[in-house]
Amino acid sequence: xxxxxxxxxxxxxxxxxxxxxxxxxxxxxxxxxxxxxxxxxxxxxxxxxxxxxxxxxxxxxxxxxxxxxxxxxxxxxxxxxxxxxxxxxxxxxxxxxxxxxxxxxxxxxxxxxxxxxxxxxxxxxxxxxxxxxxxxxxxxxxxxxxxxxxxxxxxxxxxxxxxxxxxxxxxxxxxxxxxxxxxxxxxxxxxxxxxxxxxxxxxxxxxxxxxxxxxxxxxxxxxxxxxxxxxxxxxxxxxxxxxxxxxxxxxxxxxxxxxxxxxxxxxxxxxxxxxxxxxxxxxxxxxxxxxxxxxxxxxxxxxxxxxxxxxxxxxxxxx
Numbered sequence: 001x002x003x004x005x006x007x008x009x010x011x012x013x014x015x016x017x018x019x020x021x022x023x024x025x026x027x028x029x030x031x032x033x034x035x036x037x038x039x040x041x042x043x044x045x046x047x048x049x050x051x052x053x054x055x056x057x058x059x060x061x062x063x064x065x066x067x068x069x070x071x072x073x074x075x076x077x078x079x080x081x082x083x084x085x086x087x088x089x090x091x092x093x094x095x096x097x098x099x100x101x102x103x104x105x106x107x108x109x110x111x112x113x114x115x116x117x118x119x120x121x122x123x124x125x126x127x128x129x130x131x132x133x134x135x136x137x138x139x140x141x142x143x144x145x146x147x148x149x150x151x152x153x154x155x156x157x158x159x160x161x162x163x164x165x166x167x168x169x170x171x172x173x174x175x176x177x178x179x180x181x182x183x184x185x186x187x188x189x190x191x192x193x194x195x196x197x198x199x200x201x202x203x204x205x206x207x208x209x210x211x212x213x214x215x216x217x218x219x220x221x222x223x224x225x226x227x228x229x230x231x232x233x234x235x236x237x238x239x240x241x242x243x244x245x246x247x248x249x250x251x252x253x254x255x256x257x258x259x260x261x262x263x264x265x266x267x268x269x270x271x272x273x274x275x276x277x278x279x280x281x282x283x284x285x286x287x288x289x290x291x292x293x294x295x296x297x298x299x300x301x302x303x304x305x306x307x308x309x310x311x312x313x314x315x316x317x318x319x
Contacts (some may be wrong), residue, residue: 006165008192010267011036011044011102012254013274014199016225017053021232022081022089025052029106035274037100042129043163044274047196047224047254048107048173049122052081056226058145060244072237075149082095082111082120085136090125099132103163104122105170105222107196109150110138110188114313115204119151124170126161135159139172140181153241158313159187165281170194176207182215184307186294191217191259191284199223199250201267213261216287218279220266221257225272226250259287 013032018024029051036044046056057063057074065071083089090106097104103126110123120182121141138153158181160169169185169192176182176195185193193211197203204221212219226249228242235241256265256277265277291297 007278008043008162008164008166009038009041009276009278010220010279011041011274011276012222012256012268013044014225014252014254015046015050015272016222016227016230016250016267017050019053019230019232020077020081020235022052022083022137022236023247025050026089026092028129029093032268032274033093033096033100033102033104037096037102039274039276041102041276043103043105043168045105045194045196045220045222046107047222048198049109050224051083051106051108052078053109054226054250055149056245056249057237057241058148058239062147063148069214070237070240072149077236078109078149079111079118082109082181083113084113084117085125085133085243086113090127090133094127094131094133096131097127101129103127103129103161105194105196106244107172110136112138114311115151116314121153122146122150122172123153124157124194126159126168126170128161130272134161137170140175140178143174151294154312155184155307155309158184158307158309160185160190163192166192168194170193170196173197173203176211180305182211183294183305186215187305190215190303191281192279193217193219195219195221197223197253198220199225199252201251201253201269204253205267208255208257209263210257210263212257213287214285215293216259216291217284218259218264219257220277221253223253224250224253225270257281
């Protein structure tokens with residue numbers, strides 16, 4: 001296949017993690033990047049918090065029990081397997097991006113040094129085709145029980161990036177339901193929106209098409225998978241987790257919608273693998289003819305959004 005300037009070949013890595021095992025999950029991610037690169041994909045997307053995994057235990061072990069030794073022990077295990085970008089945890093993935101000239105959106109659990117190095121953030125990392133990390137978006141508002149283990153992020157990662165003719169940006173899970181967060185990306189010229197999810201068709205099947213219609217953009221939703229078979233034997237309190245866990249916690253639902261809201265790739269359920277779709281930039285220009293939410297169909301003299309993109313930190317040091 002020969003790629004033109006107006007087309008973009010996208011790979012969706014719908015996989016399960018080696019749950020809460022940083023090194024083994026990185027190996028699995030690398031194999032997907034290699035496969036996508038060999039299949040001439042130009043962008044590969046992974047699900048929310050895939051590295052090293054979504055905090056499924058909270059629902060099954062009384063996650064809100066205050067001062068629980070069980071919650072403390074699982075949380076400590078989570079921290080030890082989280083990602084420290086500053087110490088090079090993503091260097092090998094960046095090298096593969098450069099080797100295959102493939103851009104990457106990757107959902108990670110970040111152990112942020114600028115916030116002391118002990119709290120966790122659900123972050124979406126963009127790595128360009130030169131292997132450079134260009135943005136790290138920390139989820140603005142963890143959803144419901146996620147707040148028991150993830151910290152709220154900031155606006156620093158509300159960024160977009162050039163990718164061939166496209167302008168690409170992304171959000172985590174239910175952030176995609178936040179109209180002002182979407183608008184912050186639209187205002188930067190986004191026309192390829194990446195939505196990452198832990199994995200559920202009921203999440204992706206409606207919002208993917210809605211965002212596409214609202215923004216007249218391509219929307220790529222990528223989800224993970226998780227079943228009871230994906231919990232490693234060394235998981236703290238595994239017996240308690242499995243006692244209450246259903247067979248499947250995440251069934252995928254990865255898909256691509258076009259700027260008219262029609263499916264390019266319909267939601268893929270209960271299948272693990274790397275799936276592909278090709279999009280055409282001209283479709284964006286065609287659909288913006290009659291509606292452009294931050295352009296000719298906006299009224300900034302009446303309603304306007306202000307976005308704070310400063311990276312937040314409790315302490316500023318002056319040396």
